[in-house]
Amino acid sequence: MAGEKGVKLLDFWASPFGQRVRIALAEKGVEYDYHEEELAAKSELLLKSNPVYKKIPVLIHDGRPVCESLIIIQYIDEVWPGKNTFVPSDPYSRAQARFWADYIEKKVYVTGSKLWKLKGEEQEECKKELVEIIKTLERELGSKKYFGGESFGLVDITLVPFASWFYVYEAFGGISVEREAPKLAAWAKGCKERESVAKTLPDPEKVYEHVISLRKRYGVE
Amino acid sequence: MAAAGKEVKLIGSRPSPYVARVRIALHLKGVEYEFLHEEVFGNKSELLLRSNPVYKKIPVLIHGGQPICESLVIVQYIDEVWAASGPAILPADPLDRAVARFWAAYIDDKLGPNCVALALRLGDEASRAESKEQLFAGLQLLDEALGKISNGKSFFGGDAVGFLDIAFGSYLGWLKALEKVEGIKLLDESRFPRLAKWAERFCSAKAATDVIPEPDELVEFVKLLAHR
Numbered sequence: 362m363a364g365e366k367g368v369k370l371l372d373f374w375a376s377p378f379g380q381r382v383r384i385a386l387a388e389k390g391v392e393y394d395y396h397e398e399e400l401a402a403k404s405e406l407l408l409k410s411n412p413v414y415k416k417i418p419v420l421i422h423d424g425r426p427v428c429e430s431l432i433i434i435q436y437i438d439e440v441w442p443g444k445n446t447f448v449p450s451d452p453y454s455r456a457q458a459r460f461w462a463d464y465i466e467k468k469v470y471v472t473g474s475k476l477w478k479l480k481g482e483e484q485e486e487c488k489k490e491l492v493e494i495i496k497t498l499e500r501e502l503g504s505k506k507y508f509g510g511e512s513f514g515l516v517d518i519t520l521v522p523f524a525s526w527f528y529v530y531e532a533f534g535g536i537s538v539e540r541e542a543p544k545l546a547a548w549a550k551g552c553k554e555r556e557s558v559a560k561t562l563p564d565p566e567k568v569y570e571h572v573i574s575l576r577k578r579y580g581v582e
Numbered sequence: 583m584a585a586a587g588k589e590v591k592l593i594g595s596r597p598s599p600y601v602a603r604v605r606i607a608l609h610l611k612g613v614e615y616e617f618l619h620e621e622v623f624g625n626k627s628e629l630l631l632r633s634n635p636v637y638k639k640i641p642v643l644i645h646g647g648q649p650i651c652e653s654l655v656i657v658q659y660i661d662e663v664w665a666a667s668g669p670a671i672l673p674a675d676p677l678d679r680a681v682a683r684f685w686a687a688y689i690d691d692k693l694g695p696n697c698v699a700l701a702l703r704l705g706d707e708a709s710r711a712e713s714k715e716q717l718f719a720g721l722q723l724l725d726e727a728l729g730k731i732s733n734g735k736s737f738f739g740g741d742a743v744g745f746l747d748i749a750f751g752s753y754l755g756w757l758k759a760l761e762k763v764e765g766i767k768l769l770d771e772s773r774f775p776r777l778a779k780w781a782e783r784f785c786s787a788k789a790a791t792d793v794i795p796e797p798d799e800l801v802e803f804v805k806l807l808a809h810r
Contacts, residue, residue, distance in 0.1 A: 413688065413723065422677075425677055427677070427680045427684075428684055429683075429684055429687060432680050432683045432684055432687070433680070435679075435680070435683070436676050436677070436679070436680045439676040439679065440676050452585070452659050452662040452663045453585075453645075453648055453650070453659070455658075455659070455662065456650045456655050456656070456658070456659040457650075459652075459655045459658065460650075460651055460652050460655050463652055463655065464636065497636065
């Protein structure tokens with residue numbers, strides 16, 4: 362495997378984690394080979410490249426694998442710094458960016474996906490949690506164009522794939538991001554005008570259908 | 583005043599492995615700081631609530647009045663601000679950095695919290711058994727990773743204590759406390775030869791001096807917690 366030149370991405374179309382990496386690569390103009398993984402039948406390459414978690418996304422650069430989407434984004438930023446880095450140059454702003462990327466990582470997917478897996482009392486708790494998270498992010502964004510200020514960066518890349526999930530939050534939880542966090546909703550629209558984001562994010566309808574099929578598989582009905 | 587010269591404060595408490603990480607990083611860079619002891623039992627301080635409104639947790643580094651939260655974020659911050667003051671904590675090569683970050687995240691996901699929860703006797707029989715299994719599996723993986731990453735040198739970071747050493751080393755107090763509480767050997771030389779020797783070296787390292795609590799200290803702490 363090592364010694365093979367080029368960039369490969371092992372991914373799954375609906376994964377917000379994979380989408381982060383696709384957006385990061387597109388922002389840097391890096392050419393790569395996309396491999397769609399069948400999550401029910403993982404490839405030899407995936408199992409060999411990510412033996413610890415056996416999960417996508419995995420970036421394979423010149424035969425060497427990098428795993429975990431946030432780690433991959435930082436790797437991409439460091440290997441292909443180019444004109445626009447994803448993190449600010451001053452250490453304090455950089456620490457703030459890492460803090461918020463970590464917050465999003467800890468909170469958004471877990472709570473968002475619990476929303477369509479749970480019912481009744483538990484789901485109500487989950488809804489409250491998700492609204493709290495959305496409002497916290499709204500406060501952090503404030504009146505900035507991006508979380509990174511004028512530049513589209515780490516935090517934006519980490520969060521933006523979930524914009525395709527806003528419809529799911531509304532459909533299954535009655536949570537309207539537009540209503541709860543209008544600035545966040547506007548931020549999402551603004552991000553979608555970037556080519557990297559527009560080309561990567563799936564149609565919310567498709568994500569909704571995907572969740573429906575996941576619910577069937579999990580036996581939630 | 584240059585960034586490195588501004589006043590440094592750390593809100594924390596001794597038992598916390600996350601606080602230990604920050605202290606080790608500060609020691610590595612020879613940074614003087616004021617340790618603001620946060621009471622574990624009782625109300626959280628105004629300063630903590632103000633400095634970390636999102637999580638309200640320690641550690642918080644306050645540098646020149648500005649707060650930085652989340653232990654691994656803080657360690658990277660320290661590495662960058664005091665880059666000139668000591669050996670690099672994170673490796674220079676992007677792939678090596680990615681590997682160090684991967685294992686640090688793994689440790690925080692699968693190892694550390696399991697270790698602390700087990701020492702605190704949390705959860706029922708079944709979940710504790712599962713936690714133990716995960717812990718042993720994790721130690722196995724780390725032992726192998728240490729072999730590959732260190733390349734025969736003393737630490738994950740090479741000749742000097744680095745990011746991954748700090749990420750895992752900070753849990754050693756709790757690992758040893760768990761060994762005492764459960765009467766089992768975790769860092770077993772026969773099972774995890776590399777890790778066992780590394781642990782000795784880490785605990786003897788200058789930067790870790792007086793940072794990693796003795797197992798008895800933590801066992802006492804666990805008893806206190808149980809009575810609350």
